[in-house]
Amino acid sequence: MSSPPRYLPFTDGQWHMSMSLKALDPKEWIEIDAHLSEQLAIKDQLLKTRHSEVFASLPGSEPSQQEVLDLLLNHLLEEFPQHYRRHTQSIENITTGQVWHIPDFESTPLDLAGRLVQEDLLLMQSTPKGYCLAAASLCFPLRWRLREKLGRPLTQIHSPVPGYQEKLSHPVDNFFNRLKSNHPAWRLNWSIVDSPELFFPPEMAQKDWYAVINSQNAGEKLFLRIERQTLRRLIISSDILFTVRTYVYPLRVLEDNPIMALNLAEVIRQMPSDVQDYKNLLPIREALLRYLEDIVKSSALNNS
Numbered sequence: 001m002s003s004p005p006r007y008l009p010f011t012d013g014q015w016h017m018s019m020s021l022k023a024l025d026p027k028e029w030i031e032i033d034a035h036l037s038e039q040l041a042i043k044d045q046l047l048k049t050r051h052s053e054v055f056a057s058l059p060g061s062e063p064s065q066q067e068v069l070d071l072l073l074n075h076l077l078e079e080f081p082q083h084y085r086r087h088t089q090s091i092e093n094i095t096t097g098q099v100w101h102i103p104d105f106e107s108t109p110l111d112l113a114g115r116l117v118q119e120d121l122l123l124m125q126s127t128p129k130g131y132c133l134a135a136a137s138l139c140f141p142l143r144w145r146l147r148e149k150l151g152r153p154l155t156q157i158h159s160p161v162p163g164y165q166e167k168l169s170h171p172v173d174n175f176f177n178r179l180k181s182n183h184p185a186w187r188l189n190w191s192i193v194d195s196p197e198l199f200f201p202p203e204m205a206q207k208d209w210y211a212v213i214n215s216q217n218a219g220e221k222l223f224l225r226i227e228r229q230t231l232r233r234l235i236i237s238s239d240i241l242f243t244v245r246t247y248v249y250p251l252r253v254l255e256d257n258p259i260m261a262l263n264l265a266e267v268i269r270q271m272p273s274d275v276q277d278y279k280n281l282l283p284i285r286e287a288l289l290r291y292l293e294d295i296v297k298s299s300a301l302n303n304s
């Protein structure tokens with residue numbers, strides 16, 4: 001039995017190309033769950049073996065990185081004293097047993113920040129080209145590479161996303177320009193993927209991955225990947241911190257939630273085909289829709 005998803009973004013059964021931002025209670029900024037040790041171990045391994053793929057920063061971003069680390073340390077010690085303990089020069093993660101010597105990260109404080117939590121952390125700095133990605137600890141990307149986005153403005157970062165330029169670019173830029181430090185926000189993004197791996201760079205995609213998927217096995221072979229994203233303005237630097245917390249569930253979790261299966265099927269039916277293509281849904285569309293319809297039908301039968 002899998003635990004029920006903490007977030008489901010398609011509750012209204014409508015396809016929207018919108019920011020869908022909500023106010024974030026600052027106390028809820030970071031989320032820690034039973035996968036903390038397992039996910040921090042994955043981060044640790046990636047940072048040891050492929051550091052330049054999962055951490056990058058531009059010169060000049062250090063003070064702002066330090067501001068993120070200070071903010072995060074205060075937050076973790078305040079909200080999760082059961083998980084973190086501060087020593088003079090170090091921070092201890094009680095759950096994982098990791099102890100980090102803070103001065104070791106003097107030139108890359110965001111690297112240390114990313115090792116403490118399950119979230120990926122991305123720092124956006126205002127430039128004449130708009131907000132640009134200035135530094136990131138990014139262990140759990142879905143089909144994108146940090147080095148291709150570093151230093152780029154939001155519009156370029158989103159250039160592969162169909163409809164972003166026309167529908168989202170202005171609202172997102174306005175939101176970034178107006179965001180107040182005391183009004184953080186959050187939103188959800190979702191994908192359906194064929195692997196539960198959190199680290200999912202583009203080269204992980206298997207050729208013909210969709211060929212084995214049918215309506216009978218979709219619940220086991222496909223996964224619902226949900227990103228809980230938060231945005232907050234830093235008080236000292238005025239930069240913006242974007243956090244991404246990734247949750248992955250086998251698609252069969254929807255078998256316990258037929259309304260959500262119905263909503264997801266409706267969203268997929270409404271979605272323009274370029275978006276379906278971008279989200280890799282086209283090759284599995286029919287199998288997926290049949291699978292979701294079967295969930296709805298069997299729940300209707302059970303209730304009749």
Ligand code: HEM
Pocket residue numbers: 018019020021122124133143144149157158160161168172175189190191242279
């Ligand atoms: C209000 C803020 C934002 C909105 C509304 C937004 C919206 C979106 C949307 C709709 C997608 C397509 C996702 C999908 O359907 O699967 C996307 C992808 C993406 N977003 Fe954002 N985004 C925001 C902020 C950011 C920020 C701050 C970054 C920082 C790096 C970012 C990085 C990305 C990346 C890397 C992708 C994948 C692009 C690719 O396929 O190459 N987003 N975003």
